[in-house]
Amino acid sequence: MIKETTTLKQIAESLNVSISTVSRALNDHVDISDVTKNRVIEEAKRLQYVPNILAKGFRNHKTNIIGVIVPSVTHYFTSTILKGILLESEKTRYTTIISETNNNPDKEKEVLQTMLQFGVEGILMSLSKQTKEVSPMLQALKKRPLVLFDKVSSKIPCTQIVINEVSAAFDAVEHLVNMGKRRIAIIKEEKDSYNSEKRFEGYLEALKKNNLEIDNSLILSTDDSSIKEGKRLTRQLICLKEKPDAIFCITDSLAIGVIKTLKKVAIKIPSEIAVVGFSNSSHSTIIEPNITTVNQPGNRIGKLALQQLVKEIESEEEYLTSKFIEINTNLIIRESTFTG
């Protein structure tokens, strides 16, 4: 279906002025008299003129498009970041296009290339879980500014928006210690993802500071931070001779699996085993007991990521160092660790 559109030329002809004048009038150029401006604006309205952004962008060498690449839009935390990005982008002249990688590095590479080809002026990106090879991102970085958020990598020399992973995990574990827990297990990721690594670091620091010994039987890993894996690993933990009295999960999904299994075997939460999650996903207040978890302000992360990218797009300098911007989180204490 094709519908015709009004151009500057038509307004000019209808008013017997030049195209230049129309263009200037609509852009509120100082040179144009108010009388002319008003005539042009009126006529533009009458003809329902809508500027051709494509011609405009083409002419001005800018697309005003920012590309956003995430593993999956259905992931709750990701969707809150997207919300922040969308809201913030409205305050700017930029429009965003969003693509998913479904955690597939090949897809990630392809999406990245398509976006560059589409002429995005910069890219906001959360890496796929499987990404080992960062060369597609290094290539992209040669062409356009790139800002990473959430799933980041220090191998890529660009700005990265992250949360204070280490201290967030530290606080969560220390909270368990304050609740009188001494045998604190952790369920983390097998692969050395930035997030998991840092959270593990915070866990170790908290144990150390509180003079608790590191017991390898309490350190479990999975390559799939899902409810299912949470259930499986819990069964493993409760079969230990010396059971843990708390489990720190690096995702809420794992925590949900843990809680479901503990309830099934009638282990009391939090008195026998306390549980902490990570993310403050919408699930964390649905399940009972509600989960004590680390609140990650997705909106703020998205907002900041967009602001930073715009800054880099509009700046003359190159940002080719691995600069980490940390956003603070807070621990939300709920029933899975504390009965008030």
Added chain:
Amino acid sequence: MIKETTTLKQIAESLNVSISTVSRALNDHVDISDVTKNRVIEEAKRLQYVPNILAKGFRNHKTNIIGVIVPSVTHYFTSTILKGILLESEKTRYTTIISETNNNPDKEKEVLQTMLQFGVEGILMSLSKQTKEVSPMLQALKKRPLVLFDKVSSKIPCTQIVINEVSAAFDAVEHLVNMGKRRIAIIKEEKDSYNSEKRFEGYLEALKKNNLEIDNSLILSTDDSSIKEGKRLTRQLICLKEKPDAIFCITDSLAIGVIKTLKKVAIKIPSEIAVVGFSNSSHSTIIEPNITTVNQPGNRIGKLALQQLVKEIESEEEYLTSKFIEINTNLIIRESTFTG
């Protein structure tokens, strides 16, 4: 940060051929010899040529952009539809841009205009909850094809992708009847939203078919289908002299509120009061008991909506009738109505 880019001209100069030839070679035009094609392709690769999509689109009078407008990306069902749209769009030459309205009609109007201004070739849209005035959509429809999904309105003469609301609700209620329930309450929306209205219709049909009388004290409405409202209205229902033995909620959020409250007052689910939700949100298996709910295939809805829009964009004819395309749903039976 500005980084320079290779154009057809540079390839042409470097190869001593015309720009036309380069353009044709890269577009695999039959007229060009294989030798020339290969030389051009090689040189393009060497110079890391990336076509300027803006110039291309401008020249060809097409943007290849489809606008997607939804109330909120963090809404789970919406995000599954978005996933379907994004996945399907990759199979086409179209890129999508997504915007939120946050259920604000003013915002909705603004977003619509921005998208048209941006030169989208068509629009996929789920209406905001508050939308009463459909004129912005009618205006848009004059310029570009529009396809509505999920939150639709028969006042807008365009294609609308919906689920079989009536029969889905009918099946859900009849399932309760089959479980031996006789006093089935409904929590629906105050406003006459398309979805709520149809689901209520299905509820009434199921009662009628099963010779159950309509009891107005069992028909509750809210203008906010939230967990909180589910809780509030449940308190109201359990204070009735003749309590319901089942509650059909037109959203999962309401059902969660209902369940939380019933558990708190120790009313047994489903034996005393059974609960049915709607959407199969990710929450429905987190809460215990798991919720019996209507599964809406978001991916398929998104996929179909995109396909339909592309069809309309590429078709010569105008689609200006209110055509409803219904997608089938299925009831997923879980613990909130059935203990097997």
Added chain:
DNA sequence: CTGAAAGCGCTTACAG
């Protein structure tokens, strides 16, 4: 205060 003209990067009808 206004206009003629060039040019952004690409495609394509026309000519050879």
Added chain:
DNA sequence: CTGAAAGCGCTTACAG
């Protein structure tokens, strides 16, 4: 098989 030229809709330096 290849090239010169026009033109998509817009902006802007230059001239008046």
